[in-house]
Each structure stands twice: as C-alpha cells, then as structure tokens.
Amino acid sequence: MSPPRLRTRKLDIRGGRVDLSHGAGGRASAQLIDEIFRAAFDNPFLDQGNDQAAFDVPAGRMVMSTDAYVIWPLFFPGGDIGSLAVHGTINDLAMAGAKPLHLAASYILEEGFPLADLQRIALSMARAASEAGVAIVTGDTKVVERGKADGVFITTTGIGMVPAGIDLSADRARPGDRVILSGSLGDHGVAVMSKRSHLGFETEILSDSAALGGLVADMVVACGPSIRLLRDPTRGGLAATLNEIAQASQCGFLIDEARIPVRPEVAAACELLGLDPLYVANEGKLVAVVAPDATDGLLAAMRAHKLGRAACVIGEVTADDRYFVVMTTAFGGGRIVDWLAGEQLPRIC
C-alpha cells in the first residue's frame, strides 16, 4: 500500500504568482512541476518522476543542440516564448537533416511571475512539441529573486537522428551550388518589434515561428545526398546566415534581391524602422544550399510542403577568396550584404 498523499490545495493558477518556494526543491516545487509542466507535457517519461529521461535510441548518427530563449515580449503575434523555445531547438536539429526526437526544457522564473502566464507558455510548448512529433522528456525549474530575470527564460536542448547517407554542414558549399530560401523574410522580427510599446505601431504581421522538421524530412527524402547544407536564418537574418556559410565554406555568394520574397507589410515596417529585411530574424524559414542539378527536384519537394510554398532560388555560391556576399539590387547595381555591425535592436529570440 502506498503511503497516503499529503493533501494540498491546488495551485491558484488564475491569480497566483511564482514565489521563491517554487524553486526551492520542496513540495511547492513538485506541485508547480506537477500541475503546470507534467499536466501540459503529459508523457510517460515525465510520469516516471526521475531526474532524467531514459530511452533506447536506434543505431546511427545523433545530433544534439541547445538554445536559450529570452525574448521580450513573452507573447507576440503568431507565437510566444514557449512555442519559440520548441520550434527554435527543433529547427537547429532539423538543419542537420535530422528527425527531432526529444527535448529537455529548463526554466528560470522570476519571483512574482503570474502562474497563468506560465501555464499558457507550458501549454503552448506542449502544442508545439506535439505538432512536431517530439516529446519534452525532462526539465528543470529555478526561481530567482524579483529583478534578477525578466519573467521567464527558457533553455531547451534537443536530440535527433540523422538518416543514413545525409551529411549536412556549413563548410560544404561549393561554387556553382544554388541557394534556396523557403519563404518570405522578416516576419518574426517585425511581428515582435510591432509589439514593443515604444515603437507605437500596429500591424497584422504574425511571426513565422514554426517547426521545420517536417519540411526538412520531405527535402531529405527527395534529394538528401545533393543537399550540401541547411540553415535557419534566425538572429542576424539571411545576411548573417550567408556570411557564416561563406566563412565556413571559404566561398562567396551572389544573390538577386528581386527574387527574395518580403511581404509588403514587412517591407513597409522595415522602411519605417530603418531596418533591412535581410538582417531581420526569422523563426520558420530555412536556407538550403544544393548541388545545381538537384535544384529543381528540391524546389518541387519544398513547394509541396505547407512551410515551403514560397520556396525560390535566390542566388548561387561563387568562388571568392574574400568571402563576400554580393547582391544584385532590384535597382540594378551591386552591393555587399555584410555582417551586421553592432546590435541596436532589442532581444528577439
């Protein structure tokens, strides 16, 4: 016979707030984890109540990635810190061509954070994970004094399995390879910035935050070995992504501005804020570098998936010992798309 459970009052999720006892490792911590996280994530790994998750893995190549999320505001059009923390790490796994399997989630909560918001974030994470076919199998919660954090910070770590024969890496781009972009640029960054009160404008722009595992799986099936590399252009946007690849592969890029999709609302907001959409963050887009003869096949596979409908070729890899990303402007001249110098924008991921 199991010992009788001590009867405690349920968490007051509607009106309650996180306090220091929720991170102290005692009964209050256990109750918070039970009623918010275990209830939302609902899987047998968590139900075992261990400090770790144990599972069998198939033979093969495994990838692992971790990312911290400190976005403000926590809730923004098209997503929140919870869905972002799931999508972001899944996407980092998927960019290796991997099928994402499991996530771990770690929370730093600020004393006084509303439990209702925490539950909303947990449910959003659960939804995002279930849609992507992954489970949040283990986690950790810490509470810090008021003022020592900003509401909630989330770190997620994920593992995934790479199908046999797939080898994607930033140093694999070769001159002549084509560059494919999966859709329009800038939606996430502009959606987040539109919520910042001091910028004082309203738009209908939604973040593109999405898990790209499904799209990548289709791409890998269609032309896996011909894909050189995948990258999701998050912080720093397409510009940072292409410059990183150029450095790693010791090559250049020549892209064509007229082919890069940017939604008119996003372009208008960027114009107003003095931003270049090439540098604005995305959370549901990917860049693929692919061998030239596989371009059409890959494009077709991408366009057949709902997250790749607007996929298009935006340029090619060049031989350039200065590793420049050069763009033919829609106006007709040439320019460099350089690394961003400094950071004047608030946190967006």
Add this chain to the structure above:
Amino acid sequence: MKYIDEYRDGGLARLISATIAREAQAGRQYKLMEFCGGHTHALSRYGIEDLLPPQVEMVHGPGCPVCVLPVGRIDDAIRLAMRPEVTLCTYADLMRVPASGGANLLKARAAGADIRMIYSSMDAVLVAEAEPARQVVFFAIGFETTTPATALAIRLADQKQLANFSVFCNHVLTPPAIRAILDVDHLPAGERVLVDGFVGPAHVSTVIGTSPYAALAAAFGKPVVVAGFEPLDVMQAILMLIRQVNEGRTEVENQYIRAVTPEGNLIAQREMAEIFELRDSFEWRGLGALPASALRLRNTYAKFDAERRFTIVPVPAADNPACECGDVLRGLKKPAACKLFGTVCSPQTPMGSCMVSPEGACAAHWTYGRFRDRVGAGAPRQAA
C-alpha cells in the same frame, strides 16, 4: 510598398542609366558631389555606381550630421552623461562615434552613465516628464532637418514647465558647409576639391527651400540640383546636373518637387528662428571652424540650454592623427584611400566618425561597396 517602390524601379533606373551614358560626353569628367549622407547611402545601398559611365564620378560631401560633429563635442556629451544626476537622451547612431581616448557613449553607458537611445526629440521630453528627479539632457545634432524637431521639444518642455529638461545643442547649417567646400581659391592646389556640380540636400531643403542655394550657385558658378533620397531621385538629379554642365548652366534646379518648394517650410523656419540664434563660429570635423554655421539657444530659452545649465567648458580634443575623415568629408579622399580603411578601421571598430553612421562615406563604402575595390572588379553578373 506604395509611394516607395515607384522610386526604386529597376526598369526606370536602366532607362535613366542609358540616357546618362548617352548624354555624358566622352573625354569629359563630371565630378559631382552629393552633399548629404542620405544620398551617399542611396548611391551605395542600391549600387548606383554600377549604373553610371566612367566619366561620371560621385564625390561624397560633408552632409552626414554624425560625421561632422567634432570629437570635442562627443567628449562633452560623455562628461555630461557621467554626471550622476544626468540622463542623456540620444539618437542611436551617436552611440558608437569615437571620442577621445577610445571612449564612446556605448562604453560610457556600460560604465554606468544613464544614456537612453530615443527615436524622437519628443521622447526626451516624455522621459523628463516621467522622471522629474533626473536631469534629462537631449543630445541634439543634425542639419536643418532635425532642428525644427528640437525646437518643438523645447517649446513643449516650456509649456509643461519642465525644470529638468535641457538640450545640448549641436545643430549646424547647410549653406555655410557648401560654401566651405566651394570656397577653395585661398587653398593650395592639393587641398582643393573641384566639383562640377552638387546634388543638393533632400530633407534639409524641405525645411529651408531651394532659394538659399541660389547665391552659392551664382557666386561659385556651380549647378545645384536638389534631390530626394530615393535611388531614382539621385539618378535623375545626376542626369539634370550633366545636362546643366553640358549646356554651361549654373542654376538651382529642384528634382524633389514632391517635397521641396523654393521658400521651404515657413512654419518650421519661424519656429527655429524663435528658439535658436547663430553662433559666431562652430568647429566642424573636416571643415574646421566655420563662422555663422551653427545654432545655439536664444537667451529667452537659456534655461533649456545644457551648455549653460551645466557650464560645459570645452576641452580641446584632436582626431586620431592617422584618421583621414577630414579629407573624406571634404571630398579630397575616397574612403578606400585612407590608410586605416579596412585595416584598423571598420564599422566594428571605427576610428573615425565616417565609419560609424550608415550615412558616413566610409561606412557606406565598407558596408555596400568594397567588393569593387579589387582592381578590375566590375559590376556583379546576374545570379544563375
């Protein structure tokens, strides 16, 4: 994007480019100075250089407000910001401008100074209103474009009777700067910039109109075409200047008729005249001390003048001796000809102000144009 895309149309650009190529006479050089950093930025950002024939050369002018601010004024602003009672409100592009001894506002903030980046002069007034215990100083810079906004902020602070708001005024005037560029007869030959015409200021001219340029065009025999900041504006202005040069005309023409009138914005001018008066002289980076070239607050508004409220005593400060911003600002040197360009000076580690602001000639060339620097490098071909 309505009302924007029309001015960035690649088809029209090719058309004007072909006309320029046809009308610019072979064997003749057209050295044209774009006054404003906004024009410099448009030229680089859209790759307009690739659309001009070799005999048309664009020379960058001094019209970048961040660039012409001398080091000493940044030092003053940092000293102000380090005072414990002061909150310094500034436009973001000033944050990284190098001051003496490797300092800048960003580092001052990290060292504890209360420095806030704002988007509008009015935001500084709101900060002062919301935080009455702080002495809020607005770091006002810019040509006639931003001056009316500073004037309005002062008027608003006056109406709200804010005792904790003041302005560190660094507003400068465009016509004296153009005069300084053109008035070269007294200079040794190597110091003279001989331009054949000016792409005249865009936003400045919406405030002051086109008439102030007439005396300059007449006195120095150079055509001026006031142009907007969109790339097609710049292209069209270049064509208009080439036509004036070809026909021997030295007129002030207005390409930017959708925003600029001959007399300018009279309300803004009245507001500026009410609140500001001319300084006897003001130090410009690159151009030196220019008489009657900058503004300060009138005595009536002295209580909002940070220079008087905090008795700022200017300390002489010299630019980094190796930095050639001065020659770049006068059009004597191209950015890439500076020894520091791309070696120790880049937007990540700027040695001079021209490498900081996106409107600065060095930053624009580094960010957008330096792929052309290799000998024989032409316009990029079309991507496959």
